[in-house]
Amino acid sequence: MTKTAKSPKTTSCDIAIVGAGPAGLSLARALKESGLDILMLESSSENELKNPKPDGRDIALTHLSRQLMTELGLWQKLPKNEINPLREARVINGTSPYFLHFEKPDAPDATLGWLVPNYLIRKAAYECVKPCKNVNLRANSKVALTRTDSEGATITLENGEIITAKLAVAADTRFSQTRRQVGIATRMRDFGRSVIVCRMKHELSHEDIAYECFIDEQTLAILPLFGKNCSVVVTLPSYEAAQLQAMSPRAFAAYIEERFQHRVGKMTLTGERVLYPLVAAYADRFYAERLALVGDAAVGMHPVTAHGYNFGLRGAVDLAQRIAKAHEAGEDIGATPLLAAYSRQHRKVTRPLYLATNGLVEIYTKDHLPARLLRRGLLHLGNALPPVKRLLMNQLTELSAA
Ligand SMILES: Cc1cc2nc3c(=O)[nH]c(=O)nc-3n(C[C@H](O)[C@H](O)[C@H](O)COP(=O)(O)OP(=O)(O)OC[C@H]3O[C@@H](n4cnc5c(N)ncnc54)[C@H](O)[C@@H]3O)c2cc1C
Known part of the structure; x- marks a missing residue:
């Protein structure tokens, strides 16, 4: 007698979000009042x-991010003691004493942004x-396969369970498997x-100043935390x-101290050193039929301009507002025009800084003469032309968008 195969368990929802990282979670929270039935699928444990x-990672958050995070709770x-204000930033080229300088905006108690652990x-x-x-x-729900068509999305978990949704959202890292499975090409x-x-403590005060130093083929950022950390x-x-990473903690500390030209005196390692490969990603479009990309799955930034989560949050909130509005009006939440409009807007917001960041990395990490001359010139230009500086400040702090 042949056994009949048991059909896999199937669950339906309005929106299935793949990945409960900061971007996926922010999207789910932004849809709290929407009345939509949301299923989040995350491979990590509860x-x-x-x-x-x-x-x-300590994440530099902009003014707009603080506003959005406050609205979401x-x-x-x-x-409170882990929200570290950034009052000033200095960009330094090599061992030159000259630096490009960003001060806090002209308001009492104002800051350029805040640093918070990821x-x-x-x-x-x-x-x-x-x-x-x-x-x-x-939790413990790893997605194995995502397919979409004009009717909706079908997601298969590793355990064989099938999820169907009107709309799927990929928030599954810059190496998004979901993005690839639905055929969205990506420039990596x-x-x-x-x-x-890593975290370090030091002898002298940092005075809430963030430093970005470009030395030889390295970049070294020293970002101020509470006290002398x-x-x-x-x-x-x-x-x-x-x-x-393999150096002894003492040798590592001495190396950083010397690279930072002893600006904050003696330094000591206080946390683990974590290594991340540097790969940037920009998807050719941020949607497919009945699927949207958010967070790093859409835009994976180089961390030098500190914008990955800032962009991820902004995109998630924008997408949530479009979905909630469509649902309220009785419209299709997975309609292509809605997803295309989100994609257009998020590309407009992210593309200039994504390209500028990659260009900056190119100029500041090459050691040939034209690059050396260009980076020296850029710092002087930044200081000498207030409109250029204002433009940079607005991009980096998102003050005017808040
Ligand atoms: C060194 C460093 C410094 C940074 N500094 C800043 C900064 O100063 N400012 C800033 O704004 N940003 C910064 N970033 C970027 C920021 O950390 C990222 O943009 C942000 O964490 C991305 O969030 P995400 O939710 O898109 O992705 P992730 O955090 O990568 O989360 C993706 C989630 O998807 C899950 N997942 C993956 N595949 C599957 C699957 N098949 N099934 C189920 N679940 C899955 C993963 O387990 C994970 O939980 C920095 C990044 C680095 C590396």
Whole structure:
């Protein structure tokens, strides 16, 4: 007698979000009042979502991000002593004493932005989404395959379960498998370099000043944290990054101290050194039939201009508003014109800085003469032309968008 195969379990929802990282969670939270039935699929465990481990990243947040995070309730969940204001930023070329200078805007208590650890953003976003009655957040649910057509999306989990949705959203990292499966081509830029991030303490005050130093083929960012602590971000060729990560904590600290020209005195390593490969990604479009890309799946930025999550959050909120409006009007939430409009707007917001960031990395990490002359010229131009500086400031702080 032949056994009849059991048909796989099938679940239906309005929106299926693949990936519960900061972007996917922000989208789900932004759809809280929409009345739509949302299923979030995440490969990590519930415990990893609830108690994410520090991952070395401190995220610089813009004014617009703070506003959006406050509206979503994320900001209020961040521990106050982990929200570090950025009052001034200096861009330094090599060992030159000259620097491009960004001061805080002219208002009492104003800042350029804030630094917050990435794992605390993840934790805050999880805590905001978990109580949402319309969101079913499923941990340990790795997506194996996503297909879409004019009717909707069909998602197969690794355990064989099938999810059907009117709209799927890919928020599954810059290496998004979902994006590839639905046929969205993506320009990936592998810089052949890696970034090491860690926390250090130091002898002298940093005075809430962020430094971005371009030295030889390296970039070194020293970002101010509470007290005499800082977040260190070093980008360098991958083989050197591995060597730097393997150094003893004392040798590593001495190396950073020397590279930073002893500006904050003696430095000591206080956290783990975490290494990330530097690969940027920009999808050719941010939608397919009944599918949208958000977060790094749409735009994976080089961290030097500190905009990955800022863009991810902005895009997620924009998409959520379009979906909620369509639903309220009784329209199709997965209609192509809606998704295409989101894609157009998010490209308009992200493309200039994405291209400028990659260009900047090119100019500031090459050591030939034209690049050296160009970077020196750019710093002087930035300081000498207030409109250029204002434009840069607005792009980096998103003050005028807030
Ligand atoms: C060193 C460094 C410094 C940075 N600094 C800044 C900064 O200062 N400012 C800033 O704005 N941004 C910064 N960023 C960028 C920021 O961290 C990212 O943009 C942001 O974390 C991306 O969020 P995301 O939700 O799109 O993706 P991720 O955080 O990558 O989350 C994706 C989620 O999808 C899940 N997933 C993947 N595949 C599947 C699957 N098949 N099934 C189910 N789940 C899946 C993963 O488990 C993960 O939880 C920095 C990044 C780095 C590396």
